Amino acid sequence: MSSDGIIAVCFSVFVAVLTAWAMITNEYDVTSQHGCTGECYAAWRERTGGVVQMAAAQAAALAEAGPGERGAAVYASCVACHGADGSGGVGPRLAGQSIDAISGALLQYRAGETRGAQSSLMWGQARELSDDDIANLAAFIATL
Numbered sequence: 001m002s003s004d005g006i007i008a009v010c011f012s013v014f015v016a017v018l019t020a021w022a023m024i025t026n027e028y029d030v031t032s033q034h035g036c037t038g039e040c041y042a043a044w045r046e047r048t049g050g051v052v053q054m055a056a057a058q059a060a061a062l063a064e065a066g067p068g069e070r071g072a073a074v075y076a077s078c079v080a081c082h083g084a085d086g087s088g089g090v091g092p093r094l095a096g097q098s099i100d101a102i103s104g105a106l107l108q109y110r111a112g113e114t115r116g117a118q119s120s121l122m123w124g125q126a127r128e129l130s131d132d133d134i135a136n137l138a139a140f141i142a143t144l
């Protein structure tokens with residue numbers, strides 16, 4: 001047998017042992033993502049109320065949240081370019097700008113208007129925003 005063949009056999013044995021070990025240790029009462037059935041699942045449902053309850057709780061929390069809080073949630077998609085604190089990066093500094101300045105700029109970008117040399121980077125971002133999103137974002141950003 002060539003050395004490549006020996007390596008291949010050793011590797012197959014290694015994978016088989018690993019798989020067997022994973023199957024043995026993945027007991028159903030262990031809270032892992034794929035092994036959670038039976039009692040484990042019942043306990044999880046008891047703790048969280050299940051996915052439907054979790055989604056309802058999330059929706060209720062969002063409904064109670066003020067514009068700034070909702071804007072903060074949407075702002076997660078802006079952080080990469082404008083910074084978590086709005087200090088800028090790829091995009092300009094947003095911290096310190098007024099609600100009107102922010103919402104005005106976002107409305108222009110959403111309409112596909114050119115404001116600066118890199119406006120095209122903002123068109124795709126703003127296109128997805130609703131009027132509420134823009135108002136909430138401006139309310140949040142003005143607090144930075």
Ligand code: HEC
Nearest residue numbers: 077078081090091092102105115116117118119121122125
């Ligand atoms: C891919 C990087 C990128 C992402 C993501 C991004 N921006 Fe921008 N943003 C820019 C760039 C670049 C500019 C400057 C565009 C220009 O030249 O007109 C800008 C400009 C702006 C401006 C105008 C600022 C000024 O002083 O003129 C606002 C307001 C703004 N972005 C808000 C947002 C918001 C809100 C989000 C998230 C929904 C977001 N941006 C996501 C890159 C980005």
